[in-house]
Amino acid sequence: MTQGPAQTDGGAASGSAQKLAGKYLTFKLGDEVYGLEILKVQEIIGMMNVTAVPKTPEFVRGVINLRGKVIPVIDLRLKFQMETKEDTERTCIIVVQVACEEQTVTMGIIVDEVSEVLDVDASQIEPPPAMGAGTDSDFILGMGKVANKVVMLLDADRVLSTGEVAEVSGASAGE
Amino acid sequence: MSAEDSAARLEQLAELLVMTDVTDMPALAEVHGGFEDVGRWATEEGRAEVAEACDAGANLVEQIILDEADDPVAVFAAIGTAIGVLQRIMTGEQDAKSAEWPPELKIGAEAPSAFTIQLPPHVDEAIFSEFLARQSGVLEQFEGFVLAIERAEDEAALSALKRLVHTLKGEAGMLGLSDVERLCHASEDMLGEKPASELTDALLALKDWLNKTFDAYVGGGPSPGSADAMLAQLCGEAAEAASQAAEAAGAPSVPEPRPLEGDPELLQEFVSEAGEHLDAADIHLLTLETDPKNEDAINAVFRGFHTIKGVAGFMALEEVQSLAHEAENLLDKVRKNEIDLADAAMDITFDAVDMLKQLMGRVNTALTTGDPLPFEPALPDLVSRIKAVASGQMDVRQEPFELPPAQPGQRVGEILVATGNVEPVALEEALGTQAELSTKDRVGEILVRDKTASPRQVDAALDVQRQEPEAGKTGEILVEMGATSAQEVADALKQQEASKQGPKVGEVLARSGEVSAKDVAQAVRSQQKAQRRPIVQVREPVKVDANRLDMLIDTIGEMVIAESMVVQSPELEDNVSTELARRINQLDKITRELQEMGMGLRMVPIRSTFQKMARLVRDLGKKSGKRVGFVSVGEETELDKSVVDKIGDPLVHMVRNSVDHGLEPTEEERVAAGKPPVGRVELRAFHKGGSIHVEIEDDGRGLDREAILAKARERGIIGDDDALADRDVWALIFEPGFSTAKKVTDVSGRGVGMDVVRRNIEGLRGQVEIKSHKGKGSVFSIRLPLTLSIIDGMVVRVGEDRYIIPTLSIIMSIRPDSKDISTVVNRGAMLSLQERLLPLFRLADLFTIRGVAKEADEGIVVIIEDEGRQIGILVDQILGQQQIVIKSLGETMQGIAGIAGGAIMPDGNVGLILDVGGLVKLAASVDA
Structure with missing residues (x-):
């Protein structure tokens, strides 16, 4: 017998907003503000020497030595097809742990500057805007509207998924 | 599901139980589901007692449903009681821990542990x-x-x-x-x-x-298995029992195929029915493995055998009948608690089930083909083994008296004194007598024996000694005479000391009647035991969690880096006192030692894996009736522990392949081919070119090129006219499902093995290569990268980036003269080196690095080799050589052509290690 008590499930939209509510680390790329789920963030480190790795997509800046561990670093500006910008003293690397094929992978992402940790309520979250074809809105979980600011809540697992890195690296190797 | 939900569910179940009885299947199913639901909730909540009770309850319901309960009504009542108790626990009326469950639930009973060891009180x-x-x-x-x-x-x-x-x-x-x-x-x-x-x-x-x-x-x-069964096997009693059983049976089992009797339709029905019984028996036996006292399961297995026996007798399937009969007898004893269904009894029951399955399979085959039923040669042995286990053979032997083991290094005399067998005074005397009776080889004799001095020289020296007593000892005279060196005499004196011969203390003591010879013998045995102790203290005395080890190694790595940062800091460049420089040196040395030790921690010799293969070769040889000599070389080669663990599987397949397919099926065939009758399988491990190589070689038939090609064409892997190099032909055997074996043996031939080999090796980032000569044998070589280990690397600069080339792959490095470089067309460049032409590549081009020396003759060419292919790589500068700890670049960065990994450089940055094999391939693809 399988009949159990029915799972109470609210509306799909509000349900997902409920799931998304929580603390986010916000950072800036240019004028835009993005948020990363705080549980994915391991630490924030200042900019350091990055060793370029050949045969990788352009947005992969290279690898760094994080206390004896070699981790890849991604330039989020390039990943989001924004203009490159010289590193400033505010540029930093957010070290995140993302799930990737049942494993946790540690990665660094380079951002212009880290802002704050923001508490985003379910009521403040709206579903990601349906943009036209060709826009990569896959990795945006939702839009947070807090104190007149719009924060794009990123799906770290998607943004930094291995599959994509491997795919792109394969493509560039074939050039 | 919440606590309220669970309580409500229980209430509902309680109501249901009142309204129904044991025959109401749908209701029972509902109850079963209810137990499962509540059990899941309890597990999530961490309420172990409730979860356990629910599990047990569900089991009881299952028993009723499957008609396995001896007294369904009682069980049914027990379920009701259990639900009542559960409800009280949920409402908090009763504490889960002190709850009184009905006995049918078997909760709180001591978990039967097959291995309770009673340590003697003095043993820690x-x-x-x-x-x-x-x-x-x-x-x-x-x-x-x-x-x-x-x-x-x-x-x-x-x-x-x-x-x-x-x-x-x-x-x-x-x-x-x-x-x-x-x-x-x-x-x-x-x-x-x-x-x-x-x-x-x-x-x-x-x-x-x-x-x-x-x-x-x-x-x-x-x-x-039980110790008794093992003992029986050891003493060959099983064999005796087997022969007795065969005699007792009056040789009814004429080993000839017999046609099937009985109605085919009934037989067919029996085959499927028996199959169900046997499958069920398997499941019940597994239950029994964890719960040996589960009577229901025992009964179910017993019934299965009983049914099969009955029907098989009716169908005149004698083999099936006799085996089922014996198995039934065994289970009957278990039912009566005469023997435990554990250990050997358990194994043999499984064997019986397997054999019955086989026999039934044959019956089925015989039914469809109409062939007579073949005789099963292993059956009498199994039947007699079952009998042996059922009779509970015991072997009681008198244990010899033994002294407690001595302390390591204790002498016989001391042991005897310690055990009170000998007075200390007597021992002193005996030692004196021993000294008197001792004889020594003479120095002169030893020197002559070692051929360091001639007999004549020694004679002369002895003459001198006799004539001039103040001249000194024989050795000294010989040295003076120039016949030998002082060193050799010293060696001879050492030998002399060692050769001291005399009766042993024990002998002296025994002769003097101080102590009996038996006591001495026991003391000696006890001493030997103590002495051998250090030899037995083999590896791995401490087991450490591998994660901790990794953390330790990581931390050591960080320390090494931190240390080199300190040492190389600019503040220390000038005005360093000698004292400080000395201390820094010391620190440097210790750090390096620590690093080496850390790296060594994870490395283990491949010995144990090779030994397993030795055993495998032997067993396979026995099975296939081939005589195989096994040689292993390089057992002490050290690999990372994880690699040693993972290489076992592929080696098993390759060894099987070599023995089963590689070696000729008969010795005659080998002799006819001019080979020794005994086949040879050799396993080698060694370091070469920055990798670890593991090779397996056999001197058998070698791969059959034509057969492989034919098969590949048949399967459409290659075209009809493809001309393939040997290497590519051999690679075909790694295709999944590829087998040229004409028949599948239980050892190999299904074409799965080599696919497994390739997958596993690739998983270790290694490569497999085959060399084979028809009629002479084959060599399978596995090349594995040294994961997590130190390599010697040459640090080179290209533009602003630094790369590390494993030193072992470097043939040489030269500063090329522009006249040695010839450009072919407009891409490929060749370097003429010692009258050879080598392809030359700029690392900057291969890796698209900017800001690099433009002209070839401005840089340095490093000649690297991989699998016999040499290429020149142009870099800007060689920065030096150093020990490198290979670090993985992580999941996301794996498989980048030409990059093997990363390393932390002394300045804290990451340097990339070149994968020479990949680089050569990359270069070849650019070339093409």
């Missing part, structure tokens, strides 16, 4: 665990010795084996492991009686049994 638990930790090494040695004896009647190995068994016996006795002690004793007896080479099978079986036993003690591990 720490000693016991230390003993267990050592055993895997000891047993490996054991197996090694046994195989060595079988190979070559190795006297040294035989005595080593005897010592090992004796030690094990002694230790087991001390620790109260009476089974182990008994078996060791029996094997000692046998080793005394029969040539050891005939005992190989029994001894190997003993080793397996011991292994399982120790594993089971350690926790986990399947239960070994």
Whole structure:
């Protein structure tokens, strides 16, 4: 017998907003503000020497030595097809742990500057805007509207998924 | 599901139970589901008692549904009671821990533990665990010795084996492991009686049994067979029993195929019915493995055998009938609690089920093909084994008296004094007598024996000594005469000391009547045991969690980096006092040592894997009736632990392949081909070119190029006209499902093995290569990268980036002269080097690096080699050589062509290590 008590499930939209509510680390790329789920963030480190790795997509800046561990670093500006910008003293690397094929992978992402940790309520979250074809809105979980600011809540697992890195690296190797 | 939901669910179940009875299946199913729901909730909530009760309740319901309950009504009542108790627990009226469950639920009963060891009071638990930790090494040695004896009647190995068994016996006795002690004793007896080479099978079986036993003690591990069954096997009693059984049966089993009798339709029905019974028996036996006292399961298995026996008798399937009969008898004894269905009894029951399945399978085949039913040769043996287990054969032997083991290094005399057998004064006297009776070889004799001095010279020296007593000792005179050197005399004196011969203290004591010879013998035995102790203390005395080890190594790595940062900091460049420089040097040295030790921690020799293969070759040889000599080279080659673990599987497949397909099926065939009758399989491990190589070579038939090509064409892997190089042809055998074997044996031939080999090796980032000559044999080479280990690397600069080239792959580096470089067309460049032309590549081009030396003759060419192919790589500058710890670049960065990994450089940045093999391939693809 399988009949159990029915799972109470609210509306799909509000349900997902409920799931998304929580603390986010916000950072800036240019004028835009993005948020990363705080549980994915391991630490924030200042900019350091990055060793370029050949045969990788352009947005992969290279690898760094994080206390004896070699981790890849991604330039989020390039990943989001924004203009490159010289590193400033505010540029930093957010070290995140993302799930990737049942494993946790540690990665660094380079951002212009880290802002704050923001508490985003379910009521403040709206579903990601349906943009036209060709826009990569896959990795945006939702839009947070807090104190007149719009924060794009990123799906770290998607943004930094291995599959994509491997795919792109394969493509560039074939050039 | 919340607590309220669960409570409501229970309420509902209680109501349901009142309204229904044992025959109401839908209601029972509902109850079953209810138990599962509440059980899941309880597990999530961490309420173990409730979860357990729900599980047990669900089981009870299952029993009723499957009609397995002896007294369904009582069980049904028990379920009701259980639900009541659960409800009270949920409402908090009752504490879960003190709840009184109905006995049918079997909750709170002591979990039956097959292995409760009673340690004698004087034995410390720490000693016991230390003993267990050592055993895997000891047993490996054991197996090694046994195989060595079988190979070559190795006297040294035989005595080593005897010592090992004796030690094990002694230790087991001390620790109260009476089974182990008994078996060791029996094997000692046998080793005394029969040539050891005939005992190989029994001894190997003993080793397996011991292994399982120790594993089971350690926790986990399947239960070994019972000691008695093992003993029976060891003493060959099983064989005797078998022959007796055959006689007793009056030889009814004429080993000839018989046509099937009986109605085919009924037979067909029986086949499927028996299959169901046997499958059910398997499941019940598994239940029994964990819950040996589960009577329902025992009864169910018994009924299965009983039914099969009955129908088989009716169908005139004698084999099936007799086996089922014996199995039924065995289970009957278990039912009556005459024997425990554990260990050997359990194994043999499984065997019986398997055999019955086989027999039924044959009946089925015979039914469809109409062929007569073949005779099963293994059956009489199995039947007699079942009989042996059912009769609960015991072997009670008198245990010899043993002194407690001595302290290591204790002398016989001291032991005797300690045990009170001898007075200290008597010992003193005996030692005096011993000294008097001692004889020594003379220095002159030793020197002559070693051919350092001629007899005539020694004679002359002795003459001098006689004539001039003040001239000194023989040796000194010889040195003076220039006949020999002082060093040689010193060596001779050492030998002289060692050769001191005299009666042993024990002998003196025994002769003087101070003590009986038996006491001395026991003291000596006790001493030997103590002395051998250090030898037995093999590797891995401490088991450490691998994660901690990794953390330690990581931390050491960080320390090394931090250290080099300090040492290379600019503040230290000038005005450093000598004192500080000395201390920094010291720090540097210690850090390096620490690093090396850290790296060594994870490295283990491949020995144990090779030993397993030795055993495998032997077993396979036996099975296929081929005589195979096994040679292993490089057992001490060290690999990372994880690699050693993972290489086992592919090696098993390759060894199987070599023995089963590689070697000729018959010795005649080998002799006809001009080879020795005994086949040879050789396993080698060595370091070469920055990788670890593991090779397996056989001197068999070699791969059949035509057969492989034909098969590949048949399967459409290659076209009809494709001309393939040998190398590519051999690579075809790694295709999944590819097999040229004409028949599938139970060893190999399904074409799965080589696919597994390739996958596993690729998983280790290694490569497999095959060399084969038809009629001469094949070599399978596995090349593995050194993961997590130190390599020597040459640091080179290209533009602003630094790369590390493994030194082992570097042939040489030169500053090229522009006249040596010739450009072919507009892309490929060639470097002429010592009258050879090598392809030349700029690393900057291969890797698209900017800001690099433009002209080839401005840089440095590093010639690297991979698998015999050499290429030149142009870099800007060589920065130096250093030891590099290879670090993975992580999941996301794996498989980048030409990059093997990363390394932390002394300045804290990451340097990339070049993968020479990949680089050569990359270069080749650019070339093409």
